Amino acid sequence: MSGQFRRNGKIWVRVLADLPITGKPTEVRMGRGKGNPTGWIARVSAGQIPFEMDGVSLSNARQAATLAAHKPCSSTKFVQWSVT
Numbered sequence: 001m002s003g004q005f006r007r008n009g010k011i012w013v014r015v016l017a018d019l020p021i022t023g024k025p026t027e028v029r030m031g032r033g034k035g036n037p038t039g040w041i042a043r044v045s046a047g048q049i050p051f052e053m054d055g056v057s058l059s060n061a062r063q064a065a066t067l068a069a070h071k072p073c074s075s076t077k078f079v080q081w082s083v084t
Contacts, residue, residue: 009055017042049079 017040024035044050053061058080065078 009053009060012052012054013050014052015042015044015048015050019043 019041020037021039021041022035023038051065053064056064058078062078
């Protein structure tokens with residue numbers, strides 16, 4: 001997404017990967033702790049806004065989101081804030 005916003009807009013990522021996933025190697029005996037962290041995940045609940053975009057048109061934002069939509073594997077919905 002950042003290639004679409006290089007000069008004009010800004011992107012804020014509002015999710016943080018804060019939950020470690022641990023795993024033990026195969027063929028290791030029971031006991032001796034939990035295992036080393038193998039990766040990190042982020043908990044995203046329904047209705048949470050993971051990305052905010054500003055400074056670009058709605059069509060450019062939609063194009064950038066469709067290019068990046070296959071990565072989180074979830075449906076996207078646009079919420080347009082009105083400034084009053």
